[in-house]
Amino acid sequence: MENNLDQIHQQALNELEGAESIREIEDISIRYLGRKGVLTRFLRNISHLPADQRPMAGKKANELKKILDQAFRQASEKHQTQDAAGEQGIDVSLPGRCVTCGAMHPISLINEQICGIFSGLGFDIAEGREVESDYYNFEALNFPKDHPARDMQDTFFISDDTVLRTHTSPQQIRTMEKQAPPVRIILPGKVYRCDSDLTHTPMFHQVEGLLVDENISFGDLKGILTTFVHQMFDEQTSLRFRPSFFPFTEPSAEVDILCIMCRGRGCRVCSHTGWLEILGSGMVHPALYENVGYDAERYTGFAFGIGVERIAMLKYGIDDIRRFFENDMRFLAQF
């Protein structure tokens, strides 16, 4: 009896091995498990066996039935996926299609890097508005009406009294209005000026910094900016503070770094000066403290405004600022 079942098992597997389609597998399945199938007949004939052999034979035959049933089903599933792939003309041996994944814009990358450095130095980070009133963009920053310094920035006016902010400095005022000293904050964002050429776009990014507390000196400004430049570029990149003018800082300085292309020898990038301007800075003008209700006798502080595109152009060796905003994938995919 057992020999019989083993034979049936072996034969069924052999036939299954030779099957080349789902149809054939179905035929084999019917031949063994169908109503008139080999195994079905075996089960039916168990009653003719001697009584002591019947239970064992029944158990073994039912087990084999399950095994074969599963084998037929698996074989047919395997053929199904293969057939489907074949019908759609899919070559399953080809490597998969690559899923393209978005990446961060170079300006966002540099912006994050700048903010990361200052947050490591203990600065908070906040953002402000891009549509600003004349008061915050100019007046409170000590630009009197009709002051020629207003012409330094080619302003986009929305109405007589409302502008697209020309710099992130209005956030200095908004921050100090809300918060008493000590203030230690970084304010990144978009700014707008009516200007367009190799080094200017009508919209660009700045990161404003403001630190106000007791006993803050120009030395602190120098220390913080030196740390920033060394972390952003490298320890060999020296800085130069050049006297300048902003109505909201006194004294004011523009900061140049040693040209990272020629290391000061003079090249096209630095217009043969050996230096590159990267930011404006200075000690907060006491007039601002008056405007926000700080005690100008007690507190001093410094502020700076970094041009993000400028830094990105230097870091990545890009010679035309407009590349950043043309959305050319060949350019953007490099970062």
Ligand code: PHE
């Ligand atoms: N707001 C100035 C500009 O856009 C930069 C600046 C910021 C200068 C803070 C001094 C202090 O040119």
